[in-house]
Amino acid sequence: xxxxxxxxxxxxxxxxxxxxxxxxxxxxxxxxxxxxxxxxxxxxxxxxxxxxxxxxxxxxxxxxxxxxxxxxxxxxxxxxxxxxxxxxxxxxxxxxxxxxxxxxxxxxxxxxxxxxxxxxxxxxxxxxxxxxxxxxxxxxxxxxxxxxxxxxxxxxxxxxxxxxxxxxxxxxxxxxxxxxxxxxxxxx
Amino acid sequence: xxxxxxxxxxxxxxxxxxxxxxxxxxxxxxxxxxxxxxxxxxxxxxxxxxxxxxxxxxxxxxxxxxxxxxxxxxxxxxxxxxxxxxxxxxxxxxxxxxxxxxxxxxxxxxxxxxxxxxxxxxxxxxxxxxxxxxxxxxxxxxxxxxxxxxxxxxxxxxxxxxxxxxxxxxxxxxxxxxxxxxxxxxxxxxx
Numbered sequence: 001x002x003x004x005x006x007x008x009x010x011x012x013x014x015x016x017x018x019x020x021x022x023x024x025x026x027x028x029x030x031x032x033x034x035x036x037x038x039x040x041x042x043x044x045x046x047x048x049x050x051x052x053x054x055x056x057x058x059x060x061x062x063x064x065x066x067x068x069x070x071x072x073x074x075x076x077x078x079x080x081x082x083x084x085x086x087x088x089x090x091x092x093x094x095x096x097x098x099x100x101x102x103x104x105x106x107x108x109x110x111x112x113x114x115x116x117x118x119x120x121x122x123x124x125x126x127x128x129x130x131x132x133x134x135x136x137x138x139x140x141x142x143x144x145x146x147x148x149x150x151x152x153x154x155x156x157x158x159x160x161x162x163x164x165x166x167x168x169x170x171x172x173x174x175x176x177x178x179x180x181x182x183x184x185x186x187x188x
Numbered sequence: 189x190x191x192x193x194x195x196x197x198x199x200x201x202x203x204x205x206x207x208x209x210x211x212x213x214x215x216x217x218x219x220x221x222x223x224x225x226x227x228x229x230x231x232x233x234x235x236x237x238x239x240x241x242x243x244x245x246x247x248x249x250x251x252x253x254x255x256x257x258x259x260x261x262x263x264x265x266x267x268x269x270x271x272x273x274x275x276x277x278x279x280x281x282x283x284x285x286x287x288x289x290x291x292x293x294x295x296x297x298x299x300x301x302x303x304x305x306x307x308x309x310x311x312x313x314x315x316x317x318x319x320x321x322x323x324x325x326x327x328x329x330x331x332x333x334x335x336x337x338x339x340x341x342x343x344x345x346x347x348x349x350x351x352x353x354x355x356x357x358x359x360x361x362x363x364x365x366x367x368x369x370x371x372x373x374x375x376x377x378x379x
Contacts, residue, residue: 003361010361013213014335015191016342022194029212030205038368039212045367048313049336052217059219061233062211065240066204074202075248 001034009039013046036062192256199247207244214257215240218264225268239267313375320370324363331356332363 008025011017017025028035040058192213198206219236226232243263250259321329327349334340334348342360346353 006365007358007361010364011357012191012209013364014342014360016357017189017191019189019194022189022191026198026203026205026209029209036212041368041371042364043213044216045317045364045371046336047216047220048310048317052220059215059233060212061215061219061237061240062208065211065237065244066208068237068241069204069207069244072244074204075200076202 001032001038005032005035006038009035010042012039013042190252193252196247196250196252196256199244200250207247210256210260211240214260217257218260221261221264222268225265225272231271235268235271236264238271239264242267309375313371316371316374317367320367321363323370324366328359328363328366331359332367335360 005028008017008021008028011021012025029039040060044058192210195206195210199210215236218239219232222235222239223229223232226235239260243260246263250256321332324332330349331345334345335342340348342353342356345356345360349356
């Protein structure tokens with residue numbers, strides 16, 4: 001055993017090896033029984049100073065554990081990668097969902113704020129309202145108009161009066177403007 | 189570089205020899221911890237072996253969130269408790285937090301398991317080591333004390349002692365070598 005080798009073992013006890021030195025130490029401990037015993041003595045002295053060493057005898061479990069692990073397959077990078085993939089699967093999915101939720105909430109908030117700031121009369125006057133007859137019945141005509149158009153005059157008047165009443169009532173009771181708009185759309 | 193983590197990563201990559209080094213580093217401490225639960229020294233060694241085997245099998249799951257020893261310590265505690273349960277004995281009522289791992293030796297429960305003979309030899313070993321440190325040159329003694337008693341890293345010691353890290357490493361090695369020789373001379377141990 002050279003001085004340098006013993007110094008490497010001492011640094012190993014302290015966990016102060018350089019990466020390049022670790023290969024040398026692993027090789028040394030694998031091939032040199034004296035180095036193994038030296039490492040254990042250094043480690044034991046350190047353990048005693050830290051009050052970790054209850055046993056006064058030198059213990060060496062490494063041989064029996066190595067024998068017990070002989071039949072165990074060595075791990076591969078795949079084993080570890082697979083495990084890591086399982087571990088990070090949840091956070092990745094979680095952040096995706098959280099990001100989607102945040103985007104949806106932002107769009108929703110923008111829509112609400114935008115509609116709330118829109119003057120009520122503009123909603124009626126500026127929009128080109130297209131009425132699509134889903135049932136292809138002649139009762140509702142497809143027409144570009146500022147207001148809805150119903151073939152029956154009586155029905156149209158009643159709807160208009162409902163709309164006026166509703167707008168007046170909603171404005172007085174403090175209902176948000178978007179609620180009025182929703183009612184308007186629903187009426188169509 | 190975190191040497192333990194590097195060794196673990198090598199084990200994860202298929203290097204069994206790296207696990208052998210982790211055993212060499214931590215076997216004394218793990219046996220010490222297990223002895224607190226399993227009084228029979230021979231049984232304690234068996235449980236320690238089982239704990240290391242469990243650790244090896246679980247090592248692909250080790251992500252480095254905690255120190256390797258803390259992780260290993262938890263496995264050792266669980267293995268000890270399982271062993272006691274399987275032997276239909278009552279596990280100790282006092283649970284030990286992993287953070288207290290390094291102080292667990294102070295627990296009163298453990299002291300009663302020490303025999304007078306083992307206690308005497310342990311004390312003698314301690315005295316020999318402390319005497320060896322006292323006999324060291326001042327800079328060497330300071331370096332090993334800062335490392336072992338204060339738990340400083342080489343870099344921190346280099347700052348305190350105002351010297352290069354390489355010098356710190358060399359001084360600590362010389363201290364360890366002197367302590368080792370003193371133990372061999374006093375306790376009759378050697379190669």
